[in-house]
Amino acid sequence: MILVTGGAGFIGGNFVLDWLAGSNEPVINLDKLTYAGNLDTLKSVQGDARHHFIQGDIGDRTLVDALLSQHRPRAVINFAAESHVDRSIHGPGEFIQTNVLGIFNLLESVRGYWSNLSATEQAAFRFLHVSTDEVYGTLRASDPAFAETNRYEPNSPYSASKAASDHLVRAWHHTYGLPVLTTNCSNNYGPYHFPEKLIPLIILNALAGKTLPIYGDGQQIRDWLFVKDHCSAIRRVLEAGCCGETYNVGGWNEKTNLEVVQTICALLDELRPRQDGRAYAAQISFVADRPGHDRRYAIDAGKLQRELGWKPAETFESGIRKTVQWYLDNHDWIANVTSGAYRDWINTQYGA
Template identity: 70%
Template sequence: MAIFVTGGAGFIGSNFILEWLRHSDETVINLDTLTYAGNLENLASIANDSRYFFIKSDIGEFDHIAHLLSQHRPRAIINFAAESHVDRSIHGPEDFIQTNIVGTFRLLEATRAYWNNLSEEARENFRFLHISTDEVFGTLSPDAAAFNEQSQYAPNSPYSASKAASDHLLRAYHHTYGLPVLTTNCSNNYGPYQFPEKLIPLCIHNALAGKPLPLYGDGRQIRDWLYVMDHCAALRLVLAEGRPGEVYNIGGRNEKSNLEVVHTLCSILDELRPLAEGKRYRQQIIFVPDRPGHDRRYAINASKIERELKWRPSETFTSGIRKTVKWYLNNQDWVQNVTSGAYRDWVTRQYGA
């Protein structure tokens, strides 16, 4: 038996593979096209594990995916493959359309052809798990109820619009063709191996380098923060026990403003890596012009997965963020390897010199 993981060299995908192999001996086949955010160094600890195989492939390459499915005959596909950064989608939306919409469509078509040729028992047991985001629901006012699985889609960026489209494709393939799909919509993830364009690793990296810690607008945009390993545990549970055709929201019940998150990071760094002469890291915080269409608040109601599948996050924000800071402090070689010249050029263009 084997599972296919697409986008398994990215942040959440690589953590999922590592977490999977800690709990299962089932073979994992990792398909990743290795864009800037795909990093096989994330999986160096299992590179020689007989249960793990890597194949460089793009989910949009229908013929190659169809061949791989026929060759390896997985019992499940877990689809992490996506362009995922809102800022990059504003500057270059076409990559998001191609990967998140066209790529998902071609992956579904290859999967449908493969699934139709399985035995009745194998068809019954097969699953396609698609990982999406809370951003498809748009923005919330300060006192609005958190997003649930029935919330209306109202995406406000090219990224979230492309993910919303992929979610709709999953729903259509289940209702039209009977494909046994599962969709999850998660809140903001954080933890080890996150590419430092996202808020938490960016600020840790800049803080240690003595650079500004940029916050959009007033920094009071609110997000629900989910430790990545809690997310991975939830995904394993959805794959094992989720009902085909269903959607499950996964959140950490940790609503924090971006400013509060960065203040927390600075306090932990003040303790673990103090600056000279009594300086404090929060002195490096700056505010930059807000990005276009910036959603003000996200929040996830995860009561469905908590009630039906008995999942709960293991980490509080306090415990998870401390683990995250310690990981980045202890893995500076990894950070240096991923922060290439191209990355630095992009940060300068996005936030200013």
């Protein structure tokens, strides 16, 4: 049995579905169900005896201690995090609470549980912490991609809180011997993505006839990773990663934000043309850049490929086509997730 935290969010939910599609090993799924947690994502495994969902906070020591004691997982995979840069700028407190204090409490619960296992069980146990490339800061156009040896230079409240959580995980390994693994991934995209992030926001705004907001000049560069590829990387690191090590996970797909939006527009022109015959690109609108916006992220995933034999299965072209098609085919999921609270957030961030 494994314990997954944040398993109703975008990446965590995809991981739970991917895990149960390829394994009979049960999953205990702990999620607080904040605005980005969505049980509709897990509808296909409702009633599946291998999936046990518990609503709760990773910072609730009493709850986490009880879950660990009752279910005795062989691994904990932590996806639980506040993860949106824009939200961290408007309200950093929640990010400190979850990504720093929450991780501290989770580590302490796991350490207590692990300390009481037999020597054989201790040796087999793993705590896998899922983090982000944003902890490394920003890159110039000529800089090499982020390697695991890059120093941390976080530039937003979100990335600073994730950097802190990474440091806590490292410290709990070196001080207490907790067998940890850390992955730092690039920008994920794919099915079940909450529509505050760039790709789902652009798809849904385009279909609704709204403007397609792009920060600044749109030349910010990100490395894009299809979420199912990220799931396969996490499985591989859990299976064969070396305790105490960090593994960068990337898609080898550097694209500017403008290129991403233009690609989505072209796919929608093909798959769901506008009734007036115009191109979706006509809806693009450039808005004021956000404070401290990092110019470029890029991941060097060579260590993961060399040492563990992993590489992504999807190109950006194949992954983005699958993503756009998924949003076209899943109107009910979209309707349920786009609540009044979500619309209020979009108005706050981009203007009504």
